[in-house]
Amino acid sequence: MSDALTAPRATLDAGAPMVELRGISRRFEKKLDFAGKIARRLGAPVREEIVHAVDNVDLTIRKGEVVGLVGESGCGKSTLGRMVAGILPPSDGTILRDGIDVLRLSSAEAREINLRTQMIFQDPYASLNPRMRVSDIIGEAPLVHGLVTRAGYDAYVDEQMRRAGLDPGFKRRYPHQFSGGQRQRIGIARALAVKPDFIVCDEAVAALDVSIQAQILNLFMRLRTELDLTYLFISHDLGVVEHLSDRVVIMYLGRVVEEAPSETAFARPNHPYTQSLLASVPRIEGRKRAFSVVMGEIPSPLNPPPGCHFHPRCPHAMERCKTEKPELKEVAPGQRSACHLNDGAW
Amino acid sequence: MAVPTLEVRNLRTHFFTRAGVVKAVDDVSFTVGRGKVLGLVGESGSGKSVTGFSIIGLVDPPGRVVGGQILFQGRDLARISEEEMRDLRGNRIAMIFQDPMMTLNPVLRVDTQMIETVLAHKKVSKEEARQRARDALGMVGIPSPDERLKSYPHQFSGGMRQRVAIAIALLHEPDLIVADEPTTALDVTIQGQILAEVQKLAATTGTSLIWITHDLSVVAGLADDIAVMYAGRIVEKGDVSDVLDTPLHPYTSGLIGSVPSRNRRGEPLRQIPGMTPSLLNLVPGCAFRSRCPRAAGACLAEPEIRELIPGREVRCFHPMNEAPEQAA
Secondary structure (H helix, E strand, C coil), X not given: CHHHHHHHHHXXXXXXXXXXXXXXXXXXEECCCHHHHHHHHCCCCCCCEEEEEEEEEEXXXXXXXXXXXXXXXXXXXHHHHHHHCCCCCCCEEEEEECCEEHHHCCHHHHHHHHHCEEEECCCCCCCCCCCCCHHHHHHHHHHHCCCCCCCCHHHHHHHHHHHCCCCHHHCCCCHHHCCHHHHHHHHHHHHHCCCCCEEEEECCCCCCCHHHHHHXXXXXXXXXXXXXXXXXXXXXXXXXXXXXXXXXXXXXXXXXXXXXEHHHHHHCCCXXXXXXXXXXXXXXXXXXXXXXXXXXXXXXXXXXXXXXXXXXXXXXXXXXXXXXXXXXXEEECCEEECCCHHHHHC | CCCCCEEEEEEEEEXXXXXXXXXXXXXXXXXXXXXXXXEEECCCCCCHHHHHHHHHCCCCCCEEEEEEEEXXXXXXXXXXXXXXXXXXXXXXXXXXXXXXXXXXXXXXXXXXXHHHHHHHHCCCCHHHHHHHHHHHHHHCCCCCHHHHHCCCHHHCCHHHHHHHHHHHHHCCCCCXXXXXXXXXXXXXXXXXXXXXXXXXXXXXXXXXXXXXECCHHHHHHHCCEEEEEEXXXXXXXXXXXXXXXXXXXXXXXXXXXXXXXXXXXXXXXXXXXXXXXXXXXXXXXXXXHHHCCCCCHHHHCCCCCEEXXXXXXXXXXXXXXXXXXXXX
């Protein structure tokens, strides 16, 4: 069992890039209303409000890899995940899927390529249509896309359900007749039914109880080896990400601040934000101890601080951090960090 | 320490629904000493929140406390009138909810709400009440409390709102605070800040705390004692370190084992099979039986909670410190 699970790790380096993001940004604009436009005409200092949810991110995900995307609320991790999954178009930048520029494809070609990326959502209560039977939730897409014929439909749905750990005898039921963990399994079966090779999981276990969470995480790992899947695993739970991922990407206010292999990121975090994030996580091994404290709160993405976004909370902030945006630079093999502190040592 | 702050004895809170009686809390007993923190841990539907609501007298129909005693400084809260309870609630006993907007009124300024709370239980001038509110905000680490008093709840971030809710709970320096998943919805860095504040407060003011959560890791760092609930019952309780280091109940052991940091990276997590049973049609006997690796014939009967080792209680026929019985 453990051999089967460690096998893909060994071949990791050989993996060709499956998804490449180059300079991806996403801005959300709040347009001025009528009164606002008039006020501006009259010289009032009003502007459209722009949120840079994702700001110039480069990211490569190789075949067979599990990449963990970590950050606190509002850091842009879900927005990034949605762009990778093809649900949300980026404002700027290029997305390459197996070397093909997805954004330049015709809609028919894009649909075909997007089918190979599927997404699993946080809330299994909200992401399943309550009026559809489980068999239709799982079987509709493969039928529409011609992956299965009417004749083979029932057998196909049964197979998908069994693979996700569901009893095919329940396929005539509706989502409300299932528990949270089972609903998440339905979501997984639905995603896998169209034979994707890349899965984006957005907080896929966050709503589940601890004992159920372990079951679903184990299912993810089993499916990875069985179906040779690649994952982008978005989560705020560092314990889960550490357990599952080969590589970790840490975001703060729309930017990637650090990227490293899991062992390195958790053993030798470079960026001060990563360090404080790791120090804040309560550990079951920790007993009656003083909780370490990161000062302050995440600033509003509407008006992020200039220079390094983290400088108002950073214990090592210098004058330079307030004006100059640090670039992501390699600090150790495979580990990249966006911090001015590294310039002195390297 | 003669009389503990809170002593709950054989508490039963049942919900009389159309589909049948739900025994949400069934025979729950525990003690919280002065200045101590009890972690009440369990998964959804285990009855941990209902236990908290029962203590503070906020169980709504069809739910009702049907048995047992809730001795708060020797007084049985299950037997006192609603008026007496109202006098205690918010004054000597306070509650913090997962969602701070359950405490805060969105259309009133924070100062209005806090001063009202002070005046509800103390005969002081409005100015003194404002002073008290400002001190409480300062105590939970809210910067420039004077300005923040004039804000509305929506002008605060999630973490700040929870701090305001905690500050309101602290206004009368209560002897007991019941906190129901107060940091679950918050980011880790904010959670860390709030846990640090709470820890400091419990240590300095002598307030006792019941911290209800599903997160064993939070309890590990915060609590003195831990009580683990499953299907309306406490299955194990004891000192935090003892329980987490050497769990006696198979359920506690399974829960701890399924925490990712307790497993080797990349290997399958140890998991508890199956799912939590519905409280509506609990089969007689041990409720954990169908998911338990150590279950045997004896488990068809109801296990009583017993003190296995001094200070360690467990509700199990086959605790982890004994060799498993051969399945019949």
